[in-house]
Amino acid sequence: MQKKKTTTHCETMSTKVVLLSTLVKRLERYQGESAVLYGIKSVKTVTVVTFLNQQKVDENYENILPAGLERIGAFGRCLDEINSDNYIALVQDEKLKCFIQDQDNSFKSVPFKTVDDVDLATLRVETKISVQLSSKEEETDRFLEKLLDKINSDAASFVMDKSKVALLCSGDKSVLYGAPQDVNVEELTTYMQDEDEEENIKTKKKSVVKDVALLFKLYWSTVLEDASSDVPQCAPLIYHQRRNSHVLCLSFDTISVVPWSDPAENIGSILCMAITRQLKLMMEDLKEQLRHTSIRNIEIPKIFHFHPESLQHYVTLVYHPQRSDQSLESYRKDVHQWFDLPLDRPIFKRGNKHWFAIDYENSRQLINTHMGLNLTGSNVSLVQGRYAYHHYMQDNFDDNGWGCAYRSLQSIISWFRLQGYTERTVPTHHEIQQCLVDIGDKPPSFVKSRQWIGSMEVSFCLQTLLGVESTILNVSSGAEMSSKAQQIAEHFRTHGTPIMIGGGVLAHTIIGIDFKEDTADARFLILDPHYTGGEDLRVIRNKGWCNWKPSSFWKADSFYNMCLPLRPTSF
Structure with missing residues (x-):
């Protein structure tokens, strides 16, 4: 023993x-x-x-x-x-x-x-698995138990995306193909290759890539476990069973985390555990649906990954596609309580979902264009969370010369959307104009015009479209902007929303401030909506369309009004 x-x-x-x-x-x-x-x-x-x-x-x-x-x-x-x-x-x-x-x-x-953080590798498995459901819960449980046994047997194999590396599960250890058996997880990244690479990646010296998730595909053993030992493995087996059941094809997207220094041969069992956990989550939702509807009306639940700043780790939840965020409030409240998180802001709404690299690549607008800039300083306060950069000429709409405040408002509304406060889409210029007409602020002729709006109109739209209140700050001269620096910094620390500022004939979005107490001067991190080019992050940063500006950026002969949206207290 x-x-x-x-x-x-x-x-x-x-x-x-x-x-x-x-x-x-x-x-x-x-x-x-x-x-x-x-x-x-x-x-x-x-x-x-x-x-x-x-x-x-x-x-x-x-x-x-x-x-x-x-x-x-x-x-x-x-x-x-x-x-x-x-x-x-x-x-x-x-x-x-x-x-x-x-x-x-x-x-x-x-x-x-x-x-403050732990350097862990993120592993994802994307796959589809057929699940059998029965109108009788005990039969569904038997189907689930059999499937779980299969997942945690040696029937699973994983192939790393953009590589020739395969892991064949064998107990707690996996057999590696396409890489040495003794490599660690960090070294696995050197075996990833682009589609246009022709020569074997093992002959190349590649740098370690640690800022992306390692994606794996699941493959099953082709030999049926039900086949008896005296039947050739190549012989076809035909089963016919009459059951009151229904088969669903579920899409899985699992998350695992491991130290980069861990042996790669250890991750096969962890990937299987990730599938096991997600299957149990999805089955809980499916069985709950079966208690209230017929088996033919079952909706496939959707997977949402979150990575809250207050936790610094992933959380995966399953939501019914037809249920609104409001109808899920009780469940989300439970999750807040499991982690002992306050109920003052949304954390697990659909809009709060974590963005992976592919999500940023697929976004029509650039997200968080300030990330990658030098954000250090004397006393820096920044926008919290994510926002989309809206600017002139986007969406094939020519607003050059008049639409800067509209674009600033769109960036602000994108912030509320990406933080989970609203499910509404970012409004178009015409929808913004119609909103102002509907509340009586503008005449009907304002719709489809090229007339400017200012910080007050921005606050009206936020209140009408989102129910968001705002604070209005004003200075009689751009030379006075530094005098508002501490108030702006407190806004970013407390509410964290982008600030729209209008002065003269121009509007900008403030997304950060660096206040120097010894000189009482400040720098402002500006998101400039006047940019007319494509979504080229390098150009936007290098040409100053998103960058720090000195207090002299604001004109001394212009007055400025600022709209500071307030973060609602809700979850």
Whole structure:
């Protein structure tokens, strides 16, 4: 019999414990008595990433977490109340203390390090799997159990996208083809190749790419497990079963996270676990639908990945395609409570979904054009979240010379859309004009005209179209703009929305400020809607269409009005 491996005192003392800073901040304000810790345990390091407030012990809360984050411990107010089956114990007394279970099943105090982020590889699996449903829940459960057995058997293989690397699952380890068996996850990226590369990637020296998710495709073994041992594997088998069931083809998009230094042969089982978790999530939704509708009217649920800044890790949720964000409010509230997140802003609405590299590439407008600029300074405050850059001549619409404030408003509304506050599309110029006519601010002749709008009209549209209130700031001269710097900085820290500013005949969007207290001067991060070119990020940055501007950018002989949209308190 194989002897069970135990943790020695020496191993305990040499193990490094790392806590994510967002976890520590959440635990500091957490009012609950206990919570379950999730993280990654490697040979010499334990990284605690998050916690879940699990009110019901029989619920599979971890299915919303990426595979690779496993239950590794518990949080409590007293060490005596934490079970010995937990490897890590975090105890909040006067200050947060950390303990690791020793060889004698007792907890030993150990130091820990707090970090702002953890450098993990993101692994995705995109595949389709047929699922059989029955009007009888017990039959559906049997179908599910059989499918789960298949997923976690050695029938699964994974091929890395843009490469010739394949992983054939074999227990906890995978057999690698197209790469040496001993490569780690980071080294796997060097085996990725573009479609037009003809020579074998192994003969090339490529740099490591760590800013993209590694995409895998799932393939099944072609040999049927039901075939008896005396039947040739090439023999066709025909089954006929009469059941009151329905087959759905589900689209999977799973997330896993692993340390870059982990052996690549370990990730096959983690990818299988990711599929297992997502299948369970989707089946929960499907079975709930079956309780309220016929099997023929079942809707395939959709997968949404989130990566909230307040958590710094992925969360995957399944939403019914026909249900609105409002109808999902109760479920989203539960998820907020599981992570002990405040209910003052949306985090898990569809609009909050995480954007991967392909999403940015497919967007008609550039997203967050300021990212990549030098954003350091004396006292920098920036827009929070994502926005789209709207500017002259987009969407084949010629507004050159008059539409700058309209474009600034569009960028602001895109912010509310991308933060999950609204599902409405960004309005066109004509829709903005019609809105102002409908509320009585403009005459009917204003529609389809080329007349300008200002900060007041922008605030009217935000209130009418989104229900968003705004603060209006004004200065009698551009030379006074620095005097409003602290108020603008506080706006970005508190509300985080883009600011529309109009003065003279021009409108701009302010997305950041750098206030220098020693000189009382400021720099302004400007998103300029007057750009007329294509979506070329390099040109936009290098030519100053999105960049820092000194206070002298504002004309001393012009007055300026600013519209500061206020973030609603809702989730």
